[in-house]
Amino acid sequence: MPFGPVAPFDLVAMEERVLARWRSDGVVEHVRRLRADGEPWIFYEGPPTANGRPGLHHVWARVFKDLYPRFQTMRGRAVPRKGGWDCHGLPVELEVEKELGLTSKVQIEEYGVAEFNQRCRDSVSRYVEDWSSLTTRSGVWIDTADAYWTLSNDYIESVWWIVRQLWDKDLLYEGHRVSPYCPRCGTALSSHEMGQPGVYQEVTDPSVYVRFPLRAGGPTASLTEGADLLVWTTTPWTLLSNVAAAVGPDITHVRVNEPDGRDLVLAEAAAERLFGAGAPYDVTWRGRGAELVGARYDRPFTLVDYRGGEEAAQGERVVAAAFVSTDDGSGIVHLAPAFGEDDAAVGRDEGLPVLNPVDADGRFDRRAGAFAGLRVKAADAAIIDDLRDRGLLVREQPYRHSYPHCWRCDTPLIYWAKTSWFARTSARREDLLAQNQRVNWYPGHIKDGRFGKWLETNVDWALSRDRYWGTPLPVWRCEAGHDTCIGSVAELSDLAGKDLADLDLHRPWVDDVVIDCPACGDPARRLPPVLDTWFDSGSMPAAQHHHPFEGVERFEASFPADFICEAIDQTRGWFYTLLAVNTLVFGATPYRNVVCLNLLVDGEGKKASKSRGNVLDPWHIFDTMGADALRWNFFSVGQPWSPRHVREDSIRDSTRATLLTLWNVFSFFCTYADLDGWEAGGEGASAEPTHVLDRWVLGELDATVAEVTATLEAFDALAASTRLGRFVDDLSNWYVRRSRPRFWKASDPAAQHTLHRCLVVTAELLAPFCPFLADELWISLTDELSVHAADWPTPSGHADAALSR
Numbered sequence: 001m002p003f004g005p006v007a008p009f010d011l012v013a014m015e016e017r018v019l020a021r022w023r024s025d026g027v028v029e030h031v032r033r034l035r036a037d038g039e040p041w042i043f044y045e046g047p048p049t050a051n052g053r054p055g056l057h058h059v060w061a062r063v064f065k066d067l068y069p070r071f072q073t074m075r076g077r078a079v080p081r082k083g084g085w086d087c088h089g090l091p092v093e094l095e096v097e098k099e100l101g102l103t104s105k106v107q108i109e110e111y112g113v114a115e116f117n118q119r120c121r122d123s124v125s126r127y128v129e130d131w132s133s134l135t136t137r138s139g140v141w142i143d144t145a146d147a148y149w150t151l152s153n154d155y156i157e158s159v160w161w162i163v164r165q166l167w168d169k170d171l172l173y174e175g176h177r178v179s180p181y182c183p184r185c186g187t188a189l190s191s192h193e194m195g196q197p198g199v200y201q202e203v204t205d206p207s208v209y210v211r212f213p214l215r216a217g218g219p220t221a222s223l224t225e226g227a228d229l230l231v232w233t234t235t236p237w238t239l240l241s242n243v244a245a246a247v248g249p250d251i252t253h254v255r256v257n258e259p260d261g262r263d264l265v266l267a268e269a270a271a272e273r274l275f276g277a278g279a280p281y282d283v284t285w286r287g288r289g290a291e292l293v294g295a296r297y298d299r300p301f302t303l304v305d306y307r308g309g310e311e312a313a314q315g316e317r318v319v320a321a322a323f324v325s326t327d328d329g330s331g332i333v334h335l336a337p338a339f340g341e342d343d344a345a346v347g348r349d350e351g352l353p354v355l356n357p358v359d360a361d362g363r364f365d366r367r368a369g370a371f372a373g374l375r376v377k378a379a380d381a382a383i384i385d386d387l388r389d390r391g392l393l394v395r396e397q398p399y400r401h402s403y404p405h406c407w408r409c410d411t412p413l414i415y416w417a418k419t420s421w422f423a424r425t426s427a428r429r430e431d432l433l434a435q436n437q438r439v440n441w442y443p444g445h446i447k448d449g450r451f452g453k454w455l456e457t458n459v460d461w462a463l464s465r466d467r468y469w470g471t472p473l474p475v476w477r478c479e480a481g482h483d484t485c486i487g488s489v490a491e492l493s494d495l496a497g498k499d500l501a502d503l504d505l506h507r508p509w510v511d512d513v514v515i516d517c518p519a520c521g522d523p524a525r526r527l528p529p530v531l532d533t534w535f536d537s538g539s540m541p542a543a544q545h546h547h548p549f550e551g552v553e554r555f556e557a558s559f560p561a562d563f564i565c566e567a568i569d570q571t572r573g574w575f576y577t578l579l580a581v582n583t584l585v586f587g588a589t590p591y592r593n594v595v596c597l598n599l600l601v602d603g604e605g606k607k608a609s610k611s612r613g614n615v616l617d618p619w620h621i622f623d624t625m626g627a628d629a630l631r632w633n634f635f636s637v638g639q640p641w642s643p644r645h646v647r648e649d650s651i652r653d654s655t656r657a658t659l660l661t662l663w664n665v666f667s668f669f670c671t672y673a674d675l676d677g678w679e680a681g682g683e684g685a686s687a688e689p690t691h692v693l694d695r696w697v698l699g700e701l702d703a704t705v706a707e708v709t710a711t712l713e714a715f716d717a718l719a720a721s722t723r724l725g726r727f728v729d730d731l732s733n734w735y736v737r738r739s740r741p742r743f744w745k746a747s748d749p750a751a752q753h754t755l756h757r758c759l760v761v762t763a764e765l766l767a768p769f770c771p772f773l774a775d776e777l778w779i780s781l782t783d784e785l786s787v788h789a790a791d792w793p794t795p796s797g798h799a800d801a802a803l804s805r
Helices: 011-025 027-034 056-074 090-100 105-111 113-137 153-168 236-241 268-275 309-314 341-350 366-371 377-389 425-436 450-456 489-496 533-538 552-557 568-572 574-586 618-624 627-636 648-676 692-713 717-744 749-766 771-782
Strands: 082-085 143-149 172-182 200-213 227-233 244-247 252-256 263-267 283-288 317-320 332-335 393-404 414-423 440-442 475-478 483-485 514-516 523-526 564-567 593-597
Touching: 011 027, 011 113, 011 618, 011 627, 011 771, 056 113, 056 564, 056 593, 056 618, 056 627, 056 692, 082 113, 090 113, 105 113, 113 143, 113 618, 153 172, 153 483, 153 533, 153 574, 172 341, 200 236, 200 377, 227 236, 227 332, 236 377, 244 341, 252 268, 263 268, 263 332, 268 283, 332 341, 366 377, 377 393, 425 450, 425 574, 450 568, 450 574, 489 514, 533 574, 564 568, 564 574, 568 574, 568 593, 618 627, 627 648, 627 717, 627 771, 648 717, 648 749, 648 771, 692 717, 692 749, 717 749, 749 771
Parallel strands: 082 143, 227 263, 244 317, 440 593, 564 593
Antiparallel strands: 172 414, 200 227, 200 393, 244 332, 252 263, 252 283, 475 483, 475 523, 514 523
């Protein structure tokens, strides 16, 4: 068999040839059948949201998801590569809203929920083809044809069953809490969503120092008569809902004489900030904050009425709170329990009223008087003007701070008291921490660092979303307030008295199903919320198989996963929701090993994204340099858990250093093997090498096989690719360069055998990293089906310690 002629090095053209060969020869299916009886090695696909064309950062994650399954497949293991599509949630809804020109939930309902959700379904289907094309062109063998879709009825039914397990374990409840809330999207966010990239942004807000006039009389009369509390806030709009002022009980406070008006009471540490360093001010009283507790004052706005005298009696007083500090402001904090987590906690302890004049769209309602109809943050300027006109504003100044925004639509969030459904994850905090200790994290510091610390401060998961396109919350309620959690379509059919096997389980169709309440027999209707889409993806180990309604053995055989991989932001996303759902329901971690990638960044260290326009187009790289060039750069230029700046010149450099060098060695071999008529397995093939260069390079090859194997088993792609790259350099610049006379003049079959073996084994080692180039080399060298059907190489016993020195 002739080895040549060898075409010029052109990864793009070569990759198209290899893709065509994989399709025509059925290589992927052949490899799957070949390893079907091997020891299972389970990979879970973190389902991407197909709400737009994929970018370079998606290739970044996908090639690492491909690397280790390829390696384990060549090791003889059966590695299912079932793909998945995350189809629900705000990302999809917002994409459709843009297409339709809609900007609010009111407009969605006017358009029609059925029509809107159909557009969401169509949108997901449209972009899935883009994702499948990118996956194939990247050389990634994730099975997109057999992917699970979180929008399917089977998947939804399994999610319902999981929710029912939480219900039966008393881990699901409805509560009224202050939650981060997006007024644009009209729904609350969960705590893990608050950890997504881009949520906290540096903004400048108005901060104000406001007088709260203290009332004369009472037990604190000697301290309060003729004085005002000086209260500081960076959210002036919340002053309309003020019901209390908080002080640190052990913080020293002072009363400062104001010759031209009423005195001011504030924390002593704040006085110098307010009056200026070294400026004289007359202190007429000094004491602990505890001495102010119980003092009454007049709130700055009385537009929102109390609901009766009992609320009025509880409001407008000074209370103690441990969270108050003197780091910023006046050391006295205004409390509006409707709009702050700390405020609400103190409010519950103190029995404070809750005044909430803000609608679900983030606007003041009619109770806000002149401010009615304004978006809350847009009302700040008018509220400050009103305080100034009434002599209550002491100072206004800009305040630069980090403020949360919606991670999907970029709207500033508010903290808003509302009813939501929660999973009691905090009740199982110790279980979550224990299961995390069973996981191998790469890099290791994530376990007890970013992820472990997150678990230590775990709060209950806000599961419900007041939206449309998602898995419906399977809870029905009658007018008597009895709740029924449905765990299957069969159960729903029984309670509804009709066969619902063909019902689309999405809104609005499932909303039309009325059941007989099991508790009282009255009609019960489904509650409107849908589930957090992160709950969908966290349920995938079971739901991808429609467990427990079918696929029970497949689920049990594939739980937990041996390997998952995503970017570091998923420590607040899929990594967490997987652990939470499966620990609460099945009592065990759903994964053993996690490779945690860092983010792709631009030259200034900012996260690369299509919206910022600072990211390379993956198709441009595929069409000009090739997928293997990008893959090799990803694997060989730095640890994947460090931020990565991907540049075209870097891709060219890494390609030239290793892949082009390897191709040139291959071309050299083919040229002289064909000139000599040399064939693999011919004369001297089984003879032990005697030439010192042959013994040395084969020893180096054995060492490379051992090290690449060990480092890939340890999920260290950089160490593995570095060792392989070093061997390619040694093969070219030491072995071939110093052995040229053996090829030119002597027609030395030992040299041909040695170089052939080195190239075959190098192609096998390269296969998980660069599947196209490796296959092209290996098939040319062996005339067999595919390198990906080959067994992983093992050392051949040629290591020579003396030569390796």
